[in-house]
Structures are given as C-alpha cells and as structure tokens.
Amino acid sequence: GQQLNQSPQSMFIQEGEDVSMNCTSSSIFNTWLWYKQDPGEGPVLLIALYKAGELTSNGRLTAQFGITRKDSFLNISASIPSDVGIYFCAGSVNTGTASKLTFGTGTRLQVTL
Amino acid sequence: KAGVTQTPRYLIKTRGQQVTLSCSPISGHRSVSWYQQTPGQGLQFLFEYFSETQRNKGNFPGRFSGRQFSNSRSEMNVSTLELGDSALYLCASSYDGGRGQPQHFGDGTRLSIL
Numbered sequence: 034g035q036q037l038n039q040s041p042q043s044m045f046i047q048e049g050e051d052v053s054m055n056c057t058s059s060s061i062f063n064t065w066l067w068y069k070q071d072p073g074e075g076p077v078l079l080i081a082l083y084k085a086g087e088l089t090s091n092g093r094l095t096a097q098f099g100i101t102r103k104d105s106f107l108n109i110s111a112s113i114p115s116d117v118g119i120y121f122c123a124g125s126v127n128t129g130t131a132s133k134l135t136f137g138t139g140t141r142l143q144v145t146l
Numbered sequence: 147k148a149g150v151t152q153t154p155r156y157l158i159k160t161r162g163q164q165v166t167l168s169c170s171p172i173s174g175h176r177s178v179s180w181y182q183q184t185p186g187q188g189l190q191f192l193f194e195y196f197s198e199t200q201r202n203k204g205n206f207p208g209r210f211s212g213r214q215f216s217n218s219r220s221e222m223n224v225s226t227l228e229l230g231d232s233a234l235y236l237c238a239s240s241y242d243g244g245r246g247q248p249q250h251f252g253d254g255t256r257l258s259i260l
Contacts, residue, residue, distance in 0.1 A: 034187055034188075034190040034191075034204070034205060036187075036188045036189075063245065064245055064248075066248055066249075068251070073253070074253050074254075075150070075152075075236050075238075075251035075252050075253045075254050076189075076236070076251045077251070078248050078249075078250060078251075081248045083245065083246060121189065123189075125245070132177055132179050132194040132196075132201065132202050132240065132243035132249065133179075133191050133194065133202045133204070134179075134181075134189075134191060134238075134249065135191070136181075136188055136189035136190075137188075138188055139188065
C-alpha cells in the first residue's frame with residue numbers, strides 16, 4: 034500500500050536539542066496530521082493542518098503545511114526524554130470526508146541525556 | 147472524556163480461523179476507521195464506517211470486513227486467517243470523518259497468527 038516518504042527514518046539527539054522532520058508526497062493533500070506513537074499504544078494526535086502555508090504550534094511542537102500541498106514539516110524545540118517515540122505524518126485528499134488517511138513511514142526519535 | 151476503546155488488546159489465532167475485533171469510539175463520534183499496522187507495510191487504511199454504512203475502503207481482500215452498530219460501535223472481522231494477517235489493528239474515530247475533524251486512535255488489538 035501507499036506510504037508517504039518521511040525523513041529522517043531515525044535520529045538520536047541530545048536533550049535540549051531541536052529536531053526537524055519532514056514528509057513528502059507525490060499527491061496533493063488538503064489535510065496534514067502529525068501523530069506520535071509510543072510502544073504498545075496507538076498514535077496520538079499532535080497537530081492538524083488544513084491550509085497550504087499554515088503554521089501551527091502545540092507547545093514545543095510546530096508543524097507547517099507545505100505551500101505545494103505535497104509536503105509537511107514538524108519541528109520539536111528543546112527536546113526532552115519523553116519526546117522519545119515514533120512520529121508519523123498522515124495526509125488526506127478527500128474533500129468530502131477526511132477519513133482515509135495515508136501515513137508516512139515514520140521517524141523514530143531517541144533522546145539521550 | 148473516554149478515548150477510543152479496543153478489545154481485546156491481544157489475540158492469538160491459528161491459520162484458517164476467523165476473528166472479530168471490537169471498537170468503541172469516543173462518545174459522540176460517528177465515524178469509525180480501521181487501520182492495519184505492520185513493520186513492513188506501516189499503517190494502512192482498511193475501511194471507514196459512518197451511520198452504519200461503509201463509506202470508504204482501502205485495498206484489502208474481501209476476507210477483511212466490518213460493520214457498525216446504531217450506537218457507532220464497530221467490529222472488524224477477518225476470515226480464513228493467514229500468517230501475514232499478524233499485525234496491530236487500530237481503530238480511529240472522529241465526529242463525522244469530515245475535513246477539520248481529525249481522527250483519534252485507540253491502543254489497538256495485537257493479532258498474532260500461529
């Protein structure tokens with residue numbers, strides 16, 4: 034099945050560092066979502082984006098909806114140990130319903146003290 | 147308010163059997179979607195139900211089916227299980243599945259096929 038290209042695949046960073054990850058698609062999306070998944074749990078919604086060029090923050094997290102509508106970026110500032118996990122982007126193309134999400138391949142984040 | 151609840155959390159079956167997984171959406175949510183998560187294929191959309199009707203479908207064989215009840219609870223059924231069906235099955239709900247109504251996920255049912 035289709036997956037969006039997400040990079041980097043994994044990253045080791047030190048506590049306090051900033052993190053950037055991105056997601057690209059060959060198709061245009063009109064909704065971009067970012068989720069975080071911890072081991073043994075389901076994905077938890079972090080940020081939702083609905084408009085090209087939109088920049089939205091949630092605490093230390095900031096995400097942007099790319100102007101071409103084919104990409105999105107997530108930044109985490111001043112990382113802390115609990116930021117460890119797998120981050121997924123997800124896009125939706127339907128204008129009628131946004132229920133069919135296409136997910137990225139995930140970015141595994143590990144934070145060292 | 148309570149999140150999306152999936153039962154059971156873990157299930158072990160053998161090839162050829164069938165299985166039914168259950169999902170209770172967030173109270174007031176009417177759209178329920180199902181996803182399969184595997185290490186190789188990642189998260190893949192199975193189908194979405196809204197008002198007891200399947201409204202969207204992914205690219206899975208007919209062995210995968212579902213239904214939704216009048217209280218919005220949903221079940222997913224997999225018949226004639228294959229080894230490759232081993233996966234984490236995730237359910238997500240939203241108010242009506244529309245744009246601007248992001249999906250919220252349960253913790254999944256981990257299905258292992260022996």
